[in-house]
Amino acid sequence: MKQIKVFSPATIGNIGPGFDVLGLAVKNLGDIVEARRLSGGKIRIAAVHSSVPLSCDPRKNTAALAAANVFKYLNIKGGIEMTLHKGLPIGSGLGSSAASAAAGAFAANYLYGAQLSLEQMILAATEAEAVVSGGFFADNTAPALMGGATLTRCCVPLDVTRIGSIRSLKIVLVTPNVVVLTREARKMLPKKVPMEHFIANMANTALITAAFAKNDYSLFSRCLNDVIVEPVRSKLIPGFDEVKRNALKAGADGVAISGSGPTMFAITDNLQKARTIEKQMVLTFNSLGIASKSWVTTVDSQGTRLI
């Protein structure tokens, strides 16, 4: 029986101020799922290749859970065997579980006739991720499947829109070796926000939306600023302030937390500058005794796909 190979990209949830609304897929970083049909309606994870040990239990794995949701929507007793190659750090705020979920949904749908819409696959992946993360949010699953920047207007019923891309955008990702749990990060959030902060984040989020819709880096360069969530969540990332300051000094047009962290990302439209920013961010974490991984990347406009 035919074997397929699916790639799903890493994603930056929120894109700074757009909490629970915006998301962005990035290139050259993501999960690969090898999959084949299995008879007898079984959903099996053959292996998970990852830098840390991960469970092959299909009830705890987002790729398997997403595949099961796809079969439910297709109203079939489908079977699938998957091998996961985790290409991105887990618990890093880069949408690791969402990438697996997206790849699992895509693979299951593809192997059984590709009958579902992109929106239905996003729903299948988002429901799978909710089992693991405890919250129903599409700000990673939507960009992972659609590519580019996406906007989640509403989760129930799911309403997602692909906004577009910015071709000249260079993204520096730096993941310090510290643990931030999404669930804990979410609990810290304020219940209410001051009117002027609401207006500031809304304006910046709207301008980021315009920037991606118009493929205009100059708009994006001046609005990566979050006055609501970052002041709270940055406290969970040791060295955040210094790293941000040094990234800006090195020429970044903006720095923010990816999803619930601890990955930080910086933006520029110049590759050489991106390398300098990356170096400065890593060095700053180093100087505080914190190891980190880093990448310079761009927008993944395609989203989850066969490779």
Add this chain to the structure above:
Amino acid sequence: MKQIKVFSPATIGNIGPGFDVLGLAVKNLGDIVEARRLSGGKIRIAAVHSSVPLSCDPRKNTAALAAANVFKYLNIKGGIEMTLHKGLPIGSGLGSSAASAAAGAFAANYLYGAQLSLEQMILAATEAEAVVSGGFFADNTAPALMGGATLTRCCVPLDVTRIGSIRSLKIVLVTPNVVVLTREARKMLPKKVPMEHFIANMANTALITAAFAKNDYSLFSRCLNDVIVEPVRSKLIPGFDEVKRNALKAGADGVAISGSGPTMFAITDNLQKARTIEKQMVLTFNSLGIASKSWVTTVDSQGTRLI
């Protein structure tokens, strides 16, 4: 000396959820300013033609104040005489004072060599409006001068972006004969907003931005919803709930308050439906003993211009 005639359109501040951020220029409704150079550095309002008596005192008139700001930016002792034809109701939430300010700024700049940028004219008009309204906000002056939908990211320093237009959009405007003072309407606003309301308004505002950037009515049709300001300000408009309900029943895809009201606007992409919606809204106000004025219009993509 050459006489010029400038038209500046009416504007919908906020476009529903985008409080203090979004604004939209609409067609066939606005102020006309006739202007000519005056020697001796005098700024004079020759006459104001309006349905209600308005002061010709240049210290109280936004067109004169905006012209004075233009001369200040140009660093000249300019003189101008203007005659205003107020083509839109005053205190209606349709940006009446902003239209006059925009026309005044445009006229003064044009008569003295058109040296200022659009952004500088917006600043001149916004500062003029601030004298009269007591608040520095560009959500009417920016669309009045730029046309289409605009996004104010920041007022000080001023950062405005023209987003775009939606060609198929039909806008129903209904202005009931009640008085709402912007200053009072602003005082009623909450100091803090619940996190989930912030996310909802931000998401809707971002999707409206995407809709105008992409010229996509279908996106706009599903996000004209304000859960923060409308619940408070609608209380100042007697009959608001019934009028909104009947507009939606008649086929409107969304209904909201224009600026601080009392004008309400409804959206559709069908002209015949727009006429039906208009009729139902006016009838509903009528049934409550409230007279109203109404228009069916579209986006003014040009903004303030010579005619």
